[in-house]
Amino acid sequence: MxxxxxxxxxxxxxxxxxxxxxxxxxxxxxETRERVEKAIRDLGYVPNMAARLIRSxxxxxxxxxxxxxxxxxxxxxxxxxxxxxxxxxxKTILIANTxxxxxxxxxxxxxxxxxxxxGVLYVTMYxxxxxxxxxxxxxxxxxxxxxxxxxxxxxSIEPDDYQGARDLTRYLLERGHRxxxxxxxxxxxxxxxxxxxxxxxxTSEFGLTESDLSISLGMDGPVGAENNYVFAAATExxxxxxxxxxxxxxxxxxxxxxxxxxxxxGLRIPQDVSIVGFDDFRTVTMALKPExxxxxxxxxxxxxxxxxxxxxxxxxxxxxxxxxxxxxxLVERSSAAFGPRQASRSSTA
Amino acid sequence: MxxxxxxxxxxxxxxxxxxxxxxxxxxxxxETRERVEKAIRDLGYVPNMAARLIRSxxxxxxxxxxxxxxxxxxxxxxxxxxxxxxxxxxKTILIANTxxxxxxxxxxxxxxxxxxxxGVLYVTMYxxxxxxxxxxxxxxxxxxxxxxxxxxxxxSIEPDDYQGARDLTRYLLERGHRxxxxxxxxxxxxxxxxxxxxxxxxTSEFGLTESDLSISLGMDGPVGAENNYVFAAATExxxxxxxxxxxxxxxxxxxxxxxxxxxxxGLRIPQDVSIVGFDDFRTVTMALKPExxxxxxxxxxxxxxxxxxxxxxxxxxxxxxxxxxxxxxLVERSSAAFGPRQASRSSTA
DNA sequence: TTGTATGCGTTATCAT
DNA sequence: ATGATAACGCATACAA
Numbered sequence: 001m002x003x004x005x006x007x008x009x010x011x012x013x014x015x016x017x018x019x020x021x022x023x024x025x026x027x028x029x030x031e032t033r034e035r036v037e038k039a040i041r042d043l044g045y046v047p048n049m050a051a052r053l054i055r056s057x058x059x060x061x062x063x064x065x066x067x068x069x070x071x072x073x074x075x076x077x078x079x080x081x082x083x084x085x086x087x088x089x090x091k092t093i094l095i096a097n098t099x100x101x102x103x104x105x106x107x108x109x110x111x112x113x114x115x116x117x118x119g120v121l122y123v124t125m126y127x128x129x130x131x132x133x134x135x136x137x138x139x140x141x142x143x144x145x146x147x148x149x150x151x152x153x154x155x156s157i158e159p160d161d162y163q164g165a166r167d168l169t170r171y172l173l174e175r176g177h178r179x180x181x182x183x184x185x186x187x188x189x190x191x192x193x194x195x196x197x198x199x200x201x202x203t204s205e206f207g208l209t210e211s212d213l214s215i216s217l218g219m220d221g222p223v224g225a226e227n228n229y230v231f232a233a234a235t236e237x238x239x240x241x242x243x244x245x246x247x248x249x250x251x252x253x254x255x256x257x258x259x260x261x262x263x264x265x266g267l268r269i270p271q272d273v274s275i276v277g278f279d280d281f282r283t284v285t286m287a288l289k290p291e292x293x294x295x296x297x298x299x300x301x302x303x304x305x306x307x308x309x310x311x312x313x314x315x316x317x318x319x320x321x322x323x324x325x326x327x328x329x330l331v332e333r334s335s336a337a338f339g340p341r342q343a344s345r346s347s348t349a
Numbered sequence: 350m351x352x353x354x355x356x357x358x359x360x361x362x363x364x365x366x367x368x369x370x371x372x373x374x375x376x377x378x379x380e381t382r383e384r385v386e387k388a389i390r391d392l393g394y395v396p397n398m399a400a401r402l403i404r405s406x407x408x409x410x411x412x413x414x415x416x417x418x419x420x421x422x423x424x425x426x427x428x429x430x431x432x433x434x435x436x437x438x439x440k441t442i443l444i445a446n447t448x449x450x451x452x453x454x455x456x457x458x459x460x461x462x463x464x465x466x467x468g469v470l471y472v473t474m475y476x477x478x479x480x481x482x483x484x485x486x487x488x489x490x491x492x493x494x495x496x497x498x499x500x501x502x503x504x505s506i507e508p509d510d511y512q513g514a515r516d517l518t519r520y521l522l523e524r525g526h527r528x529x530x531x532x533x534x535x536x537x538x539x540x541x542x543x544x545x546x547x548x549x550x551x552t553s554e555f556g557l558t559e560s561d562l563s564i565s566l567g568m569d570g571p572v573g574a575e576n577n578y579v580f581a582a583a584t585e586x587x588x589x590x591x592x593x594x595x596x597x598x599x600x601x602x603x604x605x606x607x608x609x610x611x612x613x614x615g616l617r618i619p620q621d622v623s624i625v626g627f628d629d630f631r632t633v634t635m636a637l638k639p640e641x642x643x644x645x646x647x648x649x650x651x652x653x654x655x656x657x658x659x660x661x662x663x664x665x666x667x668x669x670x671x672x673x674x675x676x677x678x679l680v681e682r683s684s685a686a687f688g689p690r691q692a693s694r695s696s697t698a
Numbered sequence: 699t700t701g702t703a704t705g706c707g708t709t710a711t712c713a714t
Numbered sequence: 715a716t717g718a719t720a721a722c723g724c725a726t727a728c729a730a
Contacts, residue, residue, distance in 0.1 A: 001406065001465070003723050014701045019725065027699050044485060046462045050399035050408070051723035054706050057350070059399070068429050076425045080417050083446050087453065092460065095444045097432050104436065111441065114395045116350075136393060231638045256605060256636040263612040283632070287605040289580045352707050363717045368709065376715050400707035403722050 002043045011039035022047060049092075053116060061092040062310065063112040063120045063139075065105070065132075068097040074281045074299070075125045078144055081303025082121055089311070091118075106135040113137045119310045122146070123303070126223065127158060127190040140313045144306040145299075146190075147323060155313070157306045157324045161191040164295035164328030165198035168248060168276050171293070171330060173206045176339035177246040177274065181214040181237045183258065185250030185278075186226055192250065195278060199248060214244050218254050230254045234261035238273065245273065245339045252277035252284040255292055255335075274336035278328075291333035298326045351392045360388035371396055398441075402465060410441040411659065412461040412469045412488075414454070414481075417446040423630045423648070424474045427493055430652025431470055438660070440467075455484040462486045468659045471495070472652070475572065476507060476539040489662045493655040494648075495539075496672060504662070506655045506673045510540040513644035513677030514547035517597060517625050520642070520679060522555045525688035526595040526623065530563040530586045532607065534599030534627075535575055541599065544627065548597060563593050567603050579603045583610035587622065594622065594688045601626035601633040604641055604684075623685035627677075640682035647675045 004022075008015040013032060020028050021036040028036075039045075053059050064082060079095070086093050094115060098105040109132075112120060120139050122132050124146040131148050132141070147156035172180055182199050185192035196215070203213060216233035219226045234257060237244060249255040255277040259269060267273050269290060277285060280296035305326065353371075357364040362381060369377050370385040377385075388394075402408050413431060428444070435442050443464060447454040458481075461469060469488050471481050473495040480497050481490070496505035521529055531548050534541035545564070552562060565582035568575045583606060586593060598604040604626040608618060616622050618639060626634060629645035654675065 001723090005723080015724080016701060016726090017699090020700085023725090029699065032700085046459060046486075048403070048465060048723055049463045050402040050465060051706090052725075053399040054397070054403060054708085054723080055725045057706085068425075068432075076417075080446065083417075083444070084448065087445065087448075092464065093444050095432070095442050096436065097429065099433065099436075110395060115398050115441065137395075228635070253632050253636045256633070257638055260608060260612060260638055263609060281632070283602050283630070284605070284636075286577075287602050287633075289606055289609055350707090353709095354707080364708080365710090365718080366716060369716085372709085378715065381715085397707055400722090401709075403707080403724085404709040406722085 001048070002045045003048070004045070007036065007039045007043055007045050010043060011036045057116065059092075059116045059118055060090060061094055061115065061117050062086060062307065063108075063115070063117040064093060064095045064123060065108055065112075065120060066095070066097045066123050067100055067125060067130075074279070074283070075145065075297075077299035078123050078303035078306075081300040081305075082123075082307045083303075085304045085307040091307075091311075102133045105133040109134045109137045109139075112139060119314045121303075121306055121310060122154070123306075127161070129190060140310060142306050142310040142313065144302050153322075155309065155322050155324070157302055157309065157326065159191075159297050159299075159302065160325040160327045161194035162198045163325075164278065164297075164330070165195035165248075166202050167328070167330045168278065168295050169199050169202040170206075171332075172246045172248070172274065172276065172336065172339075173203065173208075175246075175274070175336065177244075178208060178339065179212050179214070179242065179244045179246075180208070181216070181234075181244035181247040183216050183218040183230060183233055183237075183247065183249050183254055185254075186219040186221070186223070187217075188220070188223065191278075195250065214240075218250050228257075230257040231261050234258040235265065238262055238265050238267060243273075246336065247273060247275050249275060249277045252279045252281040252292060252294055255288065255294075256284060259288055270335055270337035274339070276336050280331050285331070285333065288335065290335050293333045293336045294331050295328040296331050297328055301326050350397070351394045352397070353394070356385065356388045356392055356394050359392060360385045406465065408441075408465045408467055409439060410443055410464065410466050411435060411656065412457075412464075412466040413442060413444045413472060414457055414461075414469060415444070415446045415472050416449055416474060416479075423628070423632070424472075424494065424646075426648035427472050427652040427655075430649040430654075431472075431656045432652075434653045434656040440656075440660075451482045454482040458483045458486045458488075461488060468663045470652075470655055470659060471503070472655075476510070478539060489659060491655050491659040491662065493651050502671075504658065504671050504673075506651055506658065506675065508540075508646050508648075508651060509674045509676045510543035511547045512674075513627065513646075513679070514544035514597075515551050516677070516679045517627065517642075517644050518548050518551035519555075520681075521595045521597070521623065521625065521685065521688075522552065522557075524595075524623070524685065526593075527557060527688065528561050528563070528591065528593045528595075529557070530565070530583075530593035530596040532565050532567040532579060532582055532586075532596060532598050532603055534603070535568040535570070535572070536566075537569070537572065540627075544599065563589075567599050577606075579606040580610050583607040584614065587611055587614050587616060592622075595685065596622060596624050598624060598626045601628045601630040601641060601643055604637065604643075605633060608637055619684055619686035623688070625685050629680050634680070634682065637684065639684050642682045642685045643680050644677040645680050646677055650675050 096108045120141040123144040143156035218230040221227045277292045277294035285292040445457045469490040472493040492505035567579040570576045626643035634641040
């Protein structure tokens with residue numbers, strides 16, 4: 001491999017001068033600079049990061065550690081957000097996944113340490129509570145889409161499920177719906193409770209009572225092998241005489257089954273039932289006809305902001321508190337319409 | 350940071366002996382080995398990869414370079430396959446994505462080279478033809494889910510779309526279907542032609558003629574912003590008097606719209622129409638009711654085998670030819686039933 | 699403006 | 715079986 005010395009020889013200068021050119025330091029004549037640059041090109045020289053790191057003790061590398069439950073493919077946008085930020089800021093990304101094994105997780109932390117990683121982004125594919133098994137290594141870390149039980153040891157950045165569900169509920173309410181169904185997400189997901197809670201509170205603020213609501217469990221059981229009650233629950237819900245005029249789905253995927261249930265009963269969407277989802281999993285939201293109104297999980301932003309935050313942390317900034325939340329944007333498409341009685345309140349927030 | 354020398358001092362041996370222990374080399378007494386290991390634990394020593402690389406010139410690192418069109422979230426399983434293999438074999442993974450920019454791609458190759466990466470896995474999220482913009486760097490490379498136009502310069506490993514579509518077609522044929530519809534994938538995807546081709550040939554082998562087939566374009570246009578004709582095409586197809594008794598969908602996502610179209614026309618699945626997909630994108634295949642029979646794209650295997658192959662390549666093996674293909678497994682669920690006239694041939698392959 | 703010497707943490711070589 | 719020492723490619727301090 002061609003090193004800095006060979007370049008120096010070829011250009012007829014010392015290695016230090018080559019170093020200066022590479023790092024854009026001052027005090028190099030334009031002429032020598034050009035000679036060195038030519039030598040670099042001619043020899044195809046590329047600096048050796050490892051050698052650089054060994055001196056400067058700064059790897060300019062972030063590690064990503066994920067659990068990769070293969071069933072949530074869409075949250076890879078988190079990783080994309082991280083990578084884009086890294087790319088724009090000259091950082092390198094090392095990636096590893098635990099596959100759920102905590103032994104492997106310990107190994108990964110060790111591996112990261114042996115690469116002298118500057119910081120770690122700990123990301124989960126589902127929003128959940130976790131306690132990183134760092135072994136005894138300590139590296140600046142930001143948690144993305146998750147947080148610790150023992151609160152705020154590590155900074156975390158998460159989507160605002162509550163706000164997203166609240167906006168969605170208001171959206172329905174403002175369109176005059178007064179009987180609303182809700183099909184619940186798997187309770188083991190952190191978002192489940194938050195979303196349901198937002199639904200309950202918001203409907204109640206608008207004066208709806210428990211009897212105006214129709215709430216069913218859509219799924220439960222372990223992630224990746226859950227029991228699926230969505231179709232049955234939706235069918236049940238929509239068969240009632242005083243059926244809801246709108247249904248909120250725990251997420252977009254579950255909305256597929258609600259669509260099918262509604263259609264099987266001869267109901268039109270959105271004329272007879274309005275349906276809204278959650279996540280903005282575009283593969284689903286765009287495939288459904290009519291396209292699904294939903295709240296977008298800010299995955300990309302989570303990744304990008306997380307990387308930025310980690311960088312600040314590494315830089316020694318301590319300004320931030322322990323936990324941050326990013327809002328979910330309501331994406332209006334055409335699966336929800338005005339309810340049977342026209343809006344009794346103002347129509348837009 | 351604690352180095353090999355401090356460990357050596359603590360254990361009262363030379364640095365070389367510590368090195369021997371770390372690397373599991375022979376010629377160390379059990380006793381000294383234990384003493385060294387204790388020192389390592391006590392001091393929390395972790396080897397510095399950068400320093401190791403600088404001597405041995407082996408980074409034990411693979412780079413993954415992807416285009417990350419955010420619309421195909423499921424092919425991340427390729428990356429998972431790579432990572433799992435890497436994890437099991439002590440390799441580290443560096444990851445970067447081009448975002449479609451070829452300038453960035455050149456930078457990435459440079460970056461990889463400066464990290465003295467052992468090999469590169471070039472993966473695309475859609476199966477397609479690409480020519481890697483390596484600049485002038487040359488590192489052992491395996492292409493995954495794609496291949497070059499200028500054929501076989503680089504080894505490649507791809508899913509067998511043809512075989513998958515052939516199996517699916519046979520499956521329908523063997524169940525007695527003699528009028529079959531096909532809704533085509535976006536023609537710019539490499540799989541599109543292959544799948545359609547398999548469909549055409551296989552039906553023809555079974556004696557069907559062009560008039561028994563009903564073929565429509567489902568989508569076209571650029572990836573991520575395509576025109577979507579699926580719903581309309583399916584509706585059109587199923588409204589005919591001599592409508593097909595089975596429809597093959599270009600992929601699973603498109604099947605959602607076919608389901609909805611069928612149900613809107615009051616058709617039951619699979620009693621009135623059988624439907625099969627392609628990809629086994631589980632978010633969709635499991636959400637659809639009845640669950641979708643499909644052919645599984647072997648993403649995980651693609652990644653794992655690709656990594657293994659790359660490793661062989663790096664090890665100097667030249668045994669393999671330029672291109673490999675991995676078969677797509679038919680996943681039988683409940684969206685396809687026997688056609689109107691019972692099977693005229695044997696019922697299982 | 700440029701060069702020399704030294705050190706980083708590891709492995710390799712050659713002794714012992 | 716173990717150790718002393720060089721060497722890897724680069725940056726840093728300091729000298730010229």
